[in-house]
Amino acid sequence: MSRYPFLIQRLIEAFSRFPGVGPKTAERFVFYLLKQSKQELDNLSSIIKNLKTEIKFCPNCFNFSLNNFCSICADPKRDRTTICVVAEAQDLEALERVNTYYGVYHLLGGTLNALEGITPKKLRIKELVERIEKTSPSIQEIILALNPDLEGETTVLYLTKLLKPFKIKITRLARGLPTGSDLEYADEITLSNALEGRREV
Numbered sequence: 001m002s003r004y005p006f007l008i009q010r011l012i013e014a015f016s017r018f019p020g021v022g023p024k025t026a027e028r029f030v031f032y033l034l035k036q037s038k039q040e041l042d043n044l045s046s047i048i049k050n051l052k053t054e055i056k057f058c059p060n061c062f063n064f065s066l067n068n069f070c071s072i073c074a075d076p077k078r079d080r081t082t083i084c085v086v087a088e089a090q091d092l093e094a095l096e097r098v099n100t101y102y103g104v105y106h107l108l109g110g111t112l113n114a115l116e117g118i119t120p121k122k123l124r125i126k127e128l129v130e131r132i133e134k135t136s137p138s139i140q141e142i143i144l145a146l147n148p149d150l151e152g153e154t155t156v157l158y159l160t161k162l163l164k165p166f167k168i169k170i171t172r173l174a175r176g177l178p179t180g181s182d183l184e185y186a187d188e189i190t191l192s193n194a195l196e197g198r199r200e201v
């Protein structure tokens, strides 16, 4: 039984629920916070407080955004004829770091996972189809950039079948990313090669 005051215990419990954070790390976070000035903590809590109200989804690609459209969709220099389909915002960030992709994105919000009940309806697949329907004559390529794991593969197969009638070139990242790995943790050279060597499906 922890002897810490209730408030500390509650915060440790709250941090323990963060992905990849165990109770020991959660404890270290809380003690780190206790050492900060009140001003620092006020700043941090106001950021957290505003997170849900200020961060919106881009209505075009579902990337996080502060305004209506995200910074990528709002950028006139991006090539709108290529859409790169990713699972989450972290994957988009990883691809942006590579700095060789100038198209736009579509964020699915996850990958298909029967065990966890993630069905096509729970992802932004309908929105992707609608987007393609609206702009299809101008779209030249759809890149499926999903994790090389079971869920990613399932999603690639599903989307390939679904998007076939549009007769748009559909590609996927080249092999080379370690199987079962996460795009967001891939190093820039590996990711750049995977993008460069993408192949049609």
Ligand SMILES: [Zn+2]
Residues within 6 Å of the ligand: 058, 059, 060, 061, 062, 063, 069, 070, 071, 072, 073, 074
């Ligand atoms: Zn966008």
